[in-house]
Amino acid sequence: MSAPVKIASPIGGNAGKGAYHVSERGYYGEFGGAFIPEMLYPNVEELRRKYLEVMSEPSFKQEFDQLLKDYVGRPSPLYFAKRMSEKYGTKIYLKREDLNHTGAHKINNTIGQILMARRLGKTRIIAETGAGQHGVATATVCALMGMDCVVYMGEIDIARQAPNVARMKMLGAEVRPARSGSKTLKDATNEAIRDWINNPVDTHYIIGSAIGPHPYPDMVTRFQSVISEEIKAQLQEKEGRENPDYVVACIGGGSNAAGTFYHFLDEEQVKIIAVEAAGKGIDSGESAATSVLGHQGIIHGCKTLLMQTPDGQITEPYSISAGLDYPGVGPMHAHLCTSGRATFKSITDDEAMKAGLELCKTEGIIPAIESSHALAIFGNTSFKSDDVVVVALSGRGDKDLSTYIDHFGL
Ligand SMILES: Cc1ncc(COP(=O)(O)O)c(C=O)c1O
Secondary structure, three states: OOOOOOOOOOOOOOOOOOOOOOOOOOEEOOEEOOOOOHHHHHHHHHHHHHHHHHHHOHHHHHHHHHHHHHHHOOOOOEEEOHHHHHHHOOEEEEEEHHHOOOOEOHHHHHHHHHHHHHHOOOOEEEEEEOOOHHHHHHHHHHHHHOOEEEEEEEHHHHHHOHHHHHHHHHOOOEEEEEOOOOOOHHHHHHHHHHHHHHOOOOEEEOOOOOOOOOOHHHHHHHHHOHHHHHHHHHHHHHHOOOOOOEEEEEOOOOHHHHHHHHHHOOOOOOEEEEEEEEEOOHHHOOOOOHHHHOEEEEEOOEEEEEOEOOOOOEOOOOOOOHHHOOOEOOHHHHHHHHHOOEEEEEEEHHHHHHHHHHHHHHHOOOEOHHHHHHHHHHHOOOOOOOOEEEEEEOEEHHHHHHHHHHHHOO
């Protein structure tokens, strides 16, 4: 009898290992699943059947790793923020996703998904974007692979993220405005889903966060899990141990957080802090604090925590940061929240902007406003002097300069 063929584990490791990983049916506890219109079933089902198999192919992993190294510039540094650490009396490390090509973590996922789309024989790519980082990352990989690209973006986000709109156009993408609802990320996602329903055969939808119907949250998380894989190796080198005491990341839909937390999920001694946008204040009616204001519901193909009215209409979210301006969180984070594995913190616009400016002045790094939310926890959380706290610096602040300028009257 011939020996069984050994299948390598997919990117991120084997599925369903611990209580916080996705189940075979696509659930994290009670959250997740695939709630999709019939027209999308063949697409989503094809992806569900094939994604782990494709990710396990040695040639796929090799191409993914090569592009992350030579094109994205990975591994991203794990930087010991000395002056911040002195100020807050603890050891603060920043995982520098802002130094990636295109300026944020989003490119890790788009590289993975464009390779997946090619393996599935797709020729056209669509995407949604909020801050424009995912749109730029998608337009970039489409240019790299010579594929058609349409990016949906809310009208309000088009106005507040103008540099990224210009970038997408230069990269050859068509940017289509979403003019319904709050004219932000949620509405752009609705438009992208509508497009996919109309073009089910040749089109792959590159979802930009750990949201959407199964297998998207798991697939995106696995592509982003390179972040925590690198943190482990880098901490071993710098601190002589793989595990920090805390990992901290901001949450829009939750992809940088999912990637930052992934390899620590089963290490219960590592405390997880997820930071969401409280906008003008949790009780102001203008926020995106899903962990406090959300209830179980269905959005964009999955069951998760989302902000809604008593009769189930989605509440319009608000945040100064376009990337956190989303009424839900991905299903993994909903589970981390309700199970108590992660502590959720809500940070207001003002707190985030202050923390962003502080990083500029103490470390010489201009962060994306999304990342500034994660940094703001040092203003309201105490850590011990020997705690190792790793914060995901998910993106750079170039795209947000006009918002910083307006806010501080610079
Ligand atoms: C720099 C940056 N950080 C964070 C986010 C939030 O997205 P996610 O929660 O998927 O990481 C975005 C979204 O556009 C972003 O651009």
